[in-house]
Amino acid sequence: MRWNVQLPVRIVPMARPELTAPAAVGAQLTYRGGPIVANAEVTTIFWGDGWKAATQAMLSDQINAFFDAILASALIDQLAEYGVPGTPIGHGKRAATLTLPASLGGSVDDAAIQKMIQNQLAAGSIPAANGNSIYFVYPPTGVTVSAGGAQSCQTFCGYHDAAGGVYYAVEPYPDCSDCTAGLDVLDAIAVSSSHELCEAITDPVPGSGWYDDANGEIGDLCAWQTKTVGEYTVQLEWSNKAGKCV
Numbered sequence: 001m002r003w004n005v006q007l008p009v010r011i012v013p014m015a016r017p018e019l020t021a022p023a024a025v026g027a028q029l030t031y032r033g034g035p036i037v038a039n040a041e042v043t044t045i046f047w048g049d050g051w052k053a054a055t056q057a058m059l060s061d062q063i064n065a066f067f068d069a070i071l072a073s074a075l076i077d078q079l080a081e082y083g084v085p086g087t088p089i090g091h092g093k094r095a096a097t098l099t100l101p102a103s104l105g106g107s108v109d110d111a112a113i114q115k116m117i118q119n120q121l122a123a124g125s126i127p128a129a130n131g132n133s134i135y136f137v138y139p140p141t142g143v144t145v146s147a148g149g150a151q152s153c154q155t156f157c158g159y160h161d162a163a164g165g166v167y168y169a170v171e172p173y174p175d176c177s178d179c180t181a182g183l184d185v186l187d188a189i190a191v192s193s194s195h196e197l198c199e200a201i202t203d204p205v206p207g208s209g210w211y212d213d214a215n216g217e218i219g220d221l222c223a224w225q226t227k228t229v230g231e232y233t234v235q236l237e238w239s240n241k242a243g244k245c246v
């Protein structure tokens with residue numbers, strides 16, 4: 001999507017009408033020849049001392065349960081239309097989880113997040129990266145994330161990117177009303193996480209997979225439009241076949 005700031009990453013925008021306008025008539029994702037993810041293997045990383053609290057530990061368990069269910073759900077089934085020869089898109093799995101204590105202060109930037117992931121890979125604390133690996137990083141409440149000159153709860157609610165062949169997504173805690181959109185915290189995280197999951201599958205290196213020059217990625221076209229899959233609230237995603245968000 002296009003914003004007032006230039007980001008090197010794809011983002012979940014704030015839940016404001018001016019930032020979540022319906023996709024333009026005639027929107028169409030086209031394949032740019034880059035990688036896509038066939039069977040996502042998600043590792044969740046709960047980074048920061050805030051996850052030590054009992055209520056937050058419960059939330060991390062709920063987020064893991066969300067991925068366990070959604071990676072083998074109808075939400076992934078609907079992405080099959082974006083499979084390419086040699087790389088069909090099918091169900092995935094949660095590969096691992098890590099709760100990593102750290103004193104982050106009040107903010108953390110994307111460079112620090114990339115370094116943390118690389119350090120954990122080098123230490124063997126998380127599964128080695130392969131073409132299906134996606135690392136989802138969850139900072140705790142009270143920590144602002146900055147990326148590309150923008151900040152969470154000011155411009156974005158989540159984003160994904162690739163660095164050194166590693167695919168990752170960042171889900172700042174929804175500490176503001178524009179990143180909860182009237183939902184409870186788990187539902188807001190599930191909506192943002194499903195947005196980034198579907199984008200990281202169909203366009204893991206932003207702009208090189210399935211992309212629309214005017215509207216962005218599969219989730220950007222449908223930002224904050226939701227439905228229920230099983231017991232979870234997720235975001236609708238753009239379907240070229242249906243010509244709408246489904």
